[in-house]
Amino acid sequence: MTATTAPHEDHHHGPEKGLMRWVKTTNHKDIGSLYLWFAFTMLLVGGAFAMGIRAELLQPGLQLMEPQFFNQLTTMHGLIMVFGAIMPAFVGLGNWLIPMMIGAPDMALPRMNNWSFWILPFAGGILLSTFFMEGGAPAFGWTFYAPLSTTFAPDSTDFFIFAVHLLGFSSIMGAINIIATVLNMRAPEMKLMDMPLFVWTWLITSFLLIGAMPVLAGAVTMMLTDRNFGTAFFDATGGGDPVMFQHIFWFFGHPEVYIMILPAFGVVSHIIPTFARKPLFGYSSMVYATASIAFLSYIVWAHHMFLTGMPVAGELYFMYATMLIAVPTGVKVFNWVSTMWRGSMTFEAPMLWAVSFVFLFTIGGFSGLMLGIAPADIQYHDTYFVVAHFHYVLVTGALWSIIAATFYWLPKWTGKMYNEKLAKIHFWWAVISVNVLFFPQHFLGLAGMPRRIPDYSLQFADFNFISSIGGFAFGASFILLTYIVIDCIRNGKPASSRPWEGAKGLEWTLEPKAQYHSFNTPPSRKLIEAESQNS
Amino acid sequence: MERKKITKGFWIKLVSAPILMFAFAYAMVPIYDVFCEITGFNGTTGRIDSEQQYTVDENRKVEISFFAMTMGGFPVQFAPKVNSMIIVPGKFYTTSYIAKNNTDETVIGQAIPSVAPTDAALYFKKLECFCFNKQVFKPHEEVEMTLRFVVEPELDKRIQDISLSYNFFKLEK
Numbered sequence: 001m002t003a004t005t006a007p008h009e010d011h012h013h014g015p016e017k018g019l020m021r022w023v024k025t026t027n028h029k030d031i032g033s034l035y036l037w038f039a040f041t042m043l044l045v046g047g048a049f050a051m052g053i054r055a056e057l058l059q060p061g062l063q064l065m066e067p068q069f070f071n072q073l074t075t076m077h078g079l080i081m082v083f084g085a086i087m088p089a090f091v092g093l094g095n096w097l098i099p100m101m102i103g104a105p106d107m108a109l110p111r112m113n114n115w116s117f118w119i120l121p122f123a124g125g126i127l128l129s130t131f132f133m134e135g136g137a138p139a140f141g142w143t144f145y146a147p148l149s150t151t152f153a154p155d156s157t158d159f160f161i162f163a164v165h166l167l168g169f170s171s172i173m174g175a176i177n178i179i180a181t182v183l184n185m186r187a188p189e190m191k192l193m194d195m196p197l198f199v200w201t202w203l204i205t206s207f208l209l210i211g212a213m214p215v216l217a218g219a220v221t222m223m224l225t226d227r228n229f230g231t232a233f234f235d236a237t238g239g240g241d242p243v244m245f246q247h248i249f250w251f252f253g254h255p256e257v258y259i260m261i262l263p264a265f266g267v268v269s270h271i272i273p274t275f276a277r278k279p280l281f282g283y284s285s286m287v288y289a290t291a292s293i294a295f296l297s298y299i300v301w302a303h304h305m306f307l308t309g310m311p312v313a314g315e316l317y318f319m320y321a322t323m324l325i326a327v328p329t330g331v332k333v334f335n336w337v338s339t340m341w342r343g344s345m346t347f348e349a350p351m352l353w354a355v356s357f358v359f360l361f362t363i364g365g366f367s368g369l370m371l372g373i374a375p376a377d378i379q380y381h382d383t384y385f386v387v388a389h390f391h392y393v394l395v396t397g398a399l400w401s402i403i404a405a406t407f408y409w410l411p412k413w414t415g416k417m418y419n420e421k422l423a424k425i426h427f428w429w430a431v432i433s434v435n436v437l438f439f440p441q442h443f444l445g446l447a448g449m450p451r452r453i454p455d456y457s458l459q460f461a462d463f464n465f466i467s468s469i470g471g472f473a474f475g476a477s478f479i480l481l482t483y484i485v486i487d488c489i490r491n492g493k494p495a496s497s498r499p500w501e502g503a504k505g506l507e508w509t510l511e512p513k514a515q516y517h518s519f520n521t522p523p524s525r526k527l528i529e530a531e532s533q534n535s
Numbered sequence: 536m537e538r539k540k541i542t543k544g545f546w547i548k549l550v551s552a553p554i555l556m557f558a559f560a561y562a563m564v565p566i567y568d569v570f571c572e573i574t575g576f577n578g579t580t581g582r583i584d585s586e587q588q589y590t591v592d593e594n595r596k597v598e599i600s601f602f603a604m605t606m607g608g609f610p611v612q613f614a615p616k617v618n619s620m621i622i623v624p625g626k627f628y629t630t631s632y633i634a635k636n637n638t639d640e641t642v643i644g645q646a647i648p649s650v651a652p653t654d655a656a657l658y659f660k661k662l663e664c665f666c667f668n669k670q671v672f673k674p675h676e677e678v679e680m681t682l683r684f685v686v687e688p689e690l691d692k693r694i695q696d697i698s699l700s701y702n703f704f705k706l707e708k
Contacts, residue, residue, distance in 0.1 A: 108541060176549045184539045214553040218560020233564060236606075236647050237704035244567050248560055311653045 014516055023118070026110035027516065028095045031117050033413070035092025036406075038120055040482075042084030043399075045128070047475055049077040054437075054471035056454050057464050070454035071139035072131065078142025079160075082260070083167045084124050086394065089402045090263040091116075091174045094202045096413065098178060100507035100514060101196045103187030103523040108180035116173035123166035130156035141452055143253070146234035146245035150226045158227065161220045168213045175209035178202055187506075187522035193284065194532050196505055200287050201266030204294045205259050211298070212255035219248045243308050250301035258297040260394060262290055264361075264401030265332055268354045270505065271408050272336050273533065275351035276343025277502035282335040283534040289328035289335075296325045306377045315374040322372035326365070333362055348500070349423035353404030356431050357397065364392030367442065382452075385445025391438045403430075406485070411499040415513025416492025422484050430477040436470025506531050580648045580699075581660045582667070589625030589688050596621050597686055602700035603632060609705045610638045611672050616679070625688040627662065631681045632701065636672035645669045646701040655697045658687040669706055 015021050015030065025031060052073050056064050065073075095113065099106055107113045130137040135154030138144065149157060182195070182203045195203075222233040222245075232238020234245045265286075273280040280286065302310065302318045310318075336358050345351070367389040371380050380386060410418055440463040445451075449460045456464065498508040509527065510518050571579040599622055601615035612635045622628050636642050646666040650656040661667075665680035672678065686697065 172553045176553075179549060180541055180545070184541050184545070188539075210549075210552045211556055214556035215560040215563075218557050218563075222560075236702070237645060237706055241567070244564065247567060248563050251560075251563070309651065309653050311656075313654075 024114070026106070026114050028099050028107045028110070028113065029413075029514065029516065031107075031113050032092045032094075032096030034117050035088050035095060035120075038117070038124075039085050039089035039092055039402075042080050042088070042124060044478065046077050046080035046085055047478060049073045049080065050471065051475050053077060054468040057456070058468040059465070060456055060458055060461050062455055065454070067454045068136060068139055071141075071452065072137040074452050075138050075141055075144075076127070076131070079127060079138075080124070081394070082142065082256070083164070084120075084127070086260050086398050086402070087167075087171060088120060090202075090205075090260070090398075091171070093198075093263065093267070093402070093405055093409075094174075094178055097409065097507065098181060098199055098202060099185065100412075100510065100518055101199050101505055102182060102185065102190060103506050103519045103528070104181060104185035105517060105520050106185075107177050108185050109177045112173050113177055116170045116177065119166050119170040123163045123170065126159050126166070127163040130159050133159070143249060144220075144223070145249070146223065146226070146242045150223055150234055153227075158224065161224045164220045165217055168217045171209050171213050175206035175213075178206045179210075182206075187519070187528060189522065189525040190528050193287070193534055194528055196266075196533050197269035197280070197283070197286055197290075198263065198266035201262045201269075201290050204290050205262045208255045208259050208262070208294055208297065212252045212259065215248060216252040216256075219245065219252065222248070243305075246305050246308060247302070250304045251298075253304065254301040255294075255297045257390075257393070258293060260398045261361075262294065264357070264398050265290060267401040267405045267408075268336060268357050269533075271350045271354040271404055272339050272358075273504070274408075274500050274502045275348060275354075276340045276345050278339055278343040279504075280335070280533050281338035281341075282331070285331055286335055289331040292328040293325060296321065296328070300325065303372050303374075303377075306374050307381050319372060319374045323369065326369055329365060333358060333365075348407075349418070349420060349427055350404045350408035350500075352424065352427045352431075353400055353407065356427075357400040357404060360392055360396035360400065360431075360435075364389055364397055367392065380445060382450055383445035384441040384449045384451055387451050388438050388441035388445060391441070395438070396434055403481070408500070409507070410485070410488055411495035411512070412507055412510070412514050414489050414492060415495055415511070416488055417495045417499060418484055418488035418492060422480065422487075426477060426480045426484060429480065430474060433470050433473035433477060437467055437474050438470075440464075440467045440470075504531050504533060580650050580656055581658075582664075583660045583662055583685070586627055586662065586685075589685070591623060591625035592688065593623055595624055595688075595692075597624055597690070597694070598622075598696050599686070600696065600698045601630065601632070602698060603703075604700060605703045606705075609642075609644060609703050611636045611642055611644060611703065613701075613703050622686060624658075624686045624690055627683060627685045629663075629681060629683045631679045632665065633677065633679050634670070634672060634703075635677040636675060639674045641674060642672045643669055643706045644672065644703045645706055646703050649700050649702070651698045651700075652694060654691060655686075655694050658690040659697065659699065660685050660687060666701060 015027065016024070022030065022034060052065070053070065056070055095107065133154070133156040135156060138149070138153060138157050138160045140148040140153055182199060186195070222231070225231040226233050226235060232240040234240050234242050236242065269280055269286060300318060300321045302314065303322045306315055367385065371377055371386060371389055407418060407423060444460055444463045447460065449456055495512050497510065497512045506523055506527070507514065509523070509531065572581070598619055600619045601617065603613045603615055605611065605613055614633055616631045616633055620628060620630060648664070648666050650659050661682065661684045663681060663683040665682065670680065
């Protein structure tokens, strides 16, 4: 190609052929797809572990497995779902959508993007390989409290530590990339307050990631040196303190839960205005609420530790600070509901997932408030009530928004429409079974059933049976989801470039299947204003 | 309008933020120690160097209960000499713990104190304690280890019972 050829002709070349396309790609859309498929695979793996857990809990007594193996399943289920499924899925959505939403041709640091994805399969592989090691996989719960994870842990823990380091690296690089993209690659005519909310929430999440993930890396590095190199950070005999582990872990852990939910808020803030055919209510309050939640998430960590023996002043501070988070979160829920108020609503699959997100996530939020009350937490701590709470916010919160986003943007990713009828059947199947699965766990927890236990006393039998049946039905719903997505890619009817009537956003100005290279020339001010959520 | 370029300064900021946060995780170790000492968080007891004078209210009584524990196969029998004492805040008291090494080997241990309720920890001050240093127990030796302490009168009036427990850990060498 000579220098005289028109430059844009050069930009329309397609992807490389064959497998090496995926290994070498620096294209944000390819990397987004890789992230999403990886996350989906991990979701199925982590889901299989959950099926094992629910099968053992179907009846009281030990039927299927040794308690040690049960503990390995609960630990790996948590780790795989948090670090392997939810976080990569959001990074995948961010990769696919952020450049298209801000009128950028690609991510700012495309080679680092490739690297941060390709670390993941190795990290996930190392983590899963611990099942086949002597002594088995880590069995100390996903929170890996010392000294259980230092003095009393199996040898495979060192592999777990290495895997967490790699996952942390991947996330930090992903976050740096997103910050650089949003702040530098944005269409020059796009102001910060023109940015769609998914971009805003991801930008804020990136700051949480670069603030919190290194602290996790620090915690596991201390574990590593405690285990192998004679330090005593968490060992009282050497002047260390195991409670300090919990402080460091939750200083990471609490921002982490917002890392997993803020992008979900962004997704829902796109879908609800589209299907209510109204502008988003309170755009700027959404931005400020997200930023306040992110700030507050750094100063409430010890509400996970009310039972470690804290002075009353400490309990009061962490309790009130926790309650404070309900204010900006309430603003968001209020805004979503107000957006729907008197809208011309239709209920296509993405909207069904988004509306049920608002409802079910709020249930999870309320049980979170209950857990945040220090004196009440003494009753709820480490029971199934906690399990019910975080599954409502992570499954019917984070995962729900990921599925909603998948249906909403699938036409833009594939240029084809999914089967709406099957998608609706899948939604009702999933939303009913997930409540059968998790709602009874509230009652189990209030009645005192502890978490992470393979056996239980007889009075818990009925609710556990119901919960397990719901679990199997919910697990099976993912077979249908897989079918719907593959069917859409293979046989879907062609979609228009703006398949949703009320949809706004620069991504909908692209071709029906977004071209491999988009926005080589930045969009104009007029186009940005016409597609802005803030109007 | 041109798109912005990523400047060197921006790069440095982006990369140094995670490095600083990694360092912060390590900084939490000394911060936590200092924080516990100042606030009595986590049941950390205080230490004083000389017998100061406090204003004493003779009518006020607080019961102190003593507990002893050993961890991880620590082979020394360890118990308080008296299980509890009634004390007056502001006065100094002496009591002791008895340890007996039943093995044929020398054992080295370290006692870690903890006070409950944690709000009392800040006012529980020790002048002399076997927990200040590591302890060496010769084979079949029985030792009496003294403890001299005061509960400062600033202690919340509502607290009438305090538990002091020691947990002995084995040191390798």
